[in-house]
Amino acid sequence: MAWQALVSHKLRSFLTTLGILIGVTTIITIWTTIEGLNQYVFGQLSNIGASTVYVQKYPWVIKGDFWKYRNRKNITYKEYQALVQYCTIADHISPEVFAPKKVSYKDRKFDNIFVIGTNEEYSFTANVAPEIGRFLTELDVRNKRYVCVLGREVTDQLFEKENPLGKRIRIGDKKYTVIGVLEKKGNFFGQSMDNFIIVPFGTFRRVYGGHRGMRVALLTNKTERLEEMKDQIRGILRRVRKISPAEEDDFAINQQDMLTSLYKSLTSTLFAIVFVIGGISLLVGGIGIMNIMLVSVAERTREIGIRKAIGANRKNILSQFLLEAIVISSIGGVLGIILGYFGGSAILSQMDLTSGVSITSILIGFGFSTTVGVLAGFYPAYKAAGLSPIESLRYE
Amino acid sequence: MLIRIENLTKIYQLGKVQVRALNSINLTIEKNEYVAIMGPSGSGKSTLMNIIGCLDVPTEGRYILNDRDVSNLTDDELAQIRNKEIGFVFQTFNLLPRANALHNVELPLIYNGTPRAIRRQMALEVLEKVGLAERASHRPSELSGGQRQRVAIARALINNPSLILADEPTGNLDSKTGEEIMQILRDLNDAGNTIILVTHEEHIAQRCKRIIRLLDGEIIKDELNDI
Incomplete structure (x- = not known):
């Protein structure tokens, strides 16, 4: 009707x-x-593991005065060592330093490839795995070897169809042997996550300088202890930096859920x-x-x-x-x-x-x-x- | 006894003026009677028809229809009585213009919850009775005045009501078509239906078996008419 x-x-x-x-x-x-x-x-955000936290100078989400953060001290190697020593809740800890470098193999040259200096724990904290070859080992890191692990995109650009394993590529002024290639990770907000090279942390510092700021990634397998781990990290850093109880943190503990x-x-x-x-x-x-x-x-x-x-x-x-x-x-x-x-x-x-x-x-x-x-x-x-x-x- | 009306009074309040449309009416109508209610305009015949048709309730007095006192029912209860007991035939046909003949006829059944298939069947049967089965899918605008009134009669018949209430059923028809409608009503009365017809035309009233004359809200004459 x-x-x-x-x-x-x-x-x-x-x-x-x-x-x-x-x-x-x-x-x-x-x-x-x-x-x-x-x-x-x-x-995209799930690419950053939910139970990995990053100790950094800047927080990912900045509220208020940028200069307050600008004047902070960098995270140092000493602080990283303190975290390794005292942070008992973390199962994996990796230091991370970055720099864009010129990279070449034979006649193929690329400027501004992102180079990360880190340790063997990075495969856990960043959740990456080698597709061929292997990842960094403790020995590579301890002995500061000239070896590198490539992202998929860098590999394709440098080697095209050639097998990269065992080949020597030039990063900056030094030559490195390729020991592995990582699985493809895709894009993170339009940014390729396969366009980088990983080298041992010590090697990076020796070649490119140890003064630069770093970040430390800490992962716990016990998700329910994540908050506890953050408190522990905070305590360790405040002690190392001698921050009085009245002062606020001068470092940031970043986590996926902030984003x-x-x-x-x-x-x-x-x-x-x-x-x-x-x-x-x-x-x-x-x-x-x-x-x-x-x-x-x-x-x-x-x-x-x-x-x-x-x-x-x-x-x-x-x-x-x-x-x-x-x-x-x-x-x-x-x-x-x-x-x-x-x-x-x-x-x-x-x-x-x-x-x-x-x-x-x-x-x-x-x-x-x-x-x-x-x-x-x-x-x-x-x-x-x-x-x-x-x-x-x-x-x- | 189908209808018993006792001391029925209807008063309308028009602003500050009280209008006594019906004044202490007493009336009984038996089953299978064929009654004309006559009177000039303003005599109260429309008011009486509205009350008999359960469209309105009296101010005072009692109206008993089929042994049930319907003088003080609520709107919805009256609607139910109208649906079950009364079939209306109006001067202006009052069909739904956008619905076809079949749908118009089955409308009362919709309001008592009859299932669709049975509704269709019953509607076709009554349309057959008034000779319009082949026009079932026509809209009122595609039918002549006489045909429209026959559809209206079919609609009035569909619930097999105790009473058919026809308000000037030939008023909008030419005399030949009016004659046909009067014949249908006569046939229905012969078949056992009770019919009350409201009119102001003497020759129409003369076709009924009993004539009740109203004037100024009172019955002035109630006589049997030999036909």
Whole structure:
């Protein structure tokens, strides 16, 4: 019955539902986009092990004055040694120093390849594994050997089809023997994670200087003791640095969840804004539906009279008009879900990301449009249900 | 006894003025009667029809329909009585313009929860009875006035009501078509239906077996009419 009335006013029903359509489209577009982004970001962040913490000069998420951090001391080798000695909760500890270097093999030269100086523990803290050859060993590190492990991309650039194992490449001014190639890791926020070279920590310091700042990665296998480990690290460093109880830390203990929570706070702000905008168009849409339903009730007073005369009770009339409002609103909702999905996919494809149809977004679209339909339709439907049959039958 | 009306009074409040539309009416109607309620406009015949049709309730007095006192029922209870006991035929047909004949006829069944398949079947049967089975899928705008009124009669019959209430059923029809409708009503009465017809036209009233004349809210004459 509700359907019949709508079909006979196609254009009017469509225009009425436009507000709902726009509101739901907005919400679903952003929802789809954020879901796609979430999938990507959390996938990326999982590259940083959840139970690895990084001791560094700078925190990953800087709040307030940058200069406060700028003036901090670098993390030193002595501090690294203190962590190795006293941090009992950590199962793996690796020092990490970085520098971009010129790298060449035969006639192939590349500037600015990222070189990491670290130890054998790095394969645990950074969760990397050799695809061919082997990773650094304790002996390589202790003896400060001129050996290196290559990322997949560097390997492909330097060696093309040649077997890299045992070949000697030039990094800066020194020659290193290739002992292994790491498995491909893909991209981290568009940055290749396979375009680097790993050399023993001591070798790096001897060749490129030991004064530079470093970071220390610590991993515990006992996830439940992660917080405890952070406290232990804090205690060790404060003691080594002689920080008085009144002073705050002058180092940062970084962890994946800092980035996760930063990301979450950014997206939740975006969500809030979009929900307000979407909410306003749904409100306007709802007012439009209420308006047109009031017109519809007035136009169909006689029909209401007829229906009542032949036995329709209040509930019958109420549900007829309520259903009509819900149907109008849901049509906007369904179209909004479809358009919003395409909108979100279009935005994501600009960023080379994909998205799936999520049940949540469909439920949200339906939920919002139906709720608006019920709220906007109730008063007109209630008015219709309360009409007197005699007066309605007399209505011209 | 189908209808018993005792001391029935209806007072309308129009602003500060009280209008006494019906004044202490007493009336009984038996099953299978064919009654005309006559009177000029303002005589109270529409008010009486509304109350008999359970579209309205009396201010004072009692109205007993089929042994049930319906004088003080709620709107929804009245709706149920109308659905089950009364079939309306209106001067202006009052069909739903967007629904076809079949749907118009089955409408009362929707409101008492009859399943769809049975509804269809019953609607087709009554359309057959008024000779319009082959027009079932036509909308009111595609039917002549007489055909529309026959659809309305089919709708009134579908719940097999105790009472058919016809309000100026020929008022919007030419005399020949009006004659056809009157014949249908006569046939229905012969088949056992109780019919109450409200009219202000003498020649229509003369087709009924009993004529009740109203004036200023009172019954001034109640006589049997030999046809």
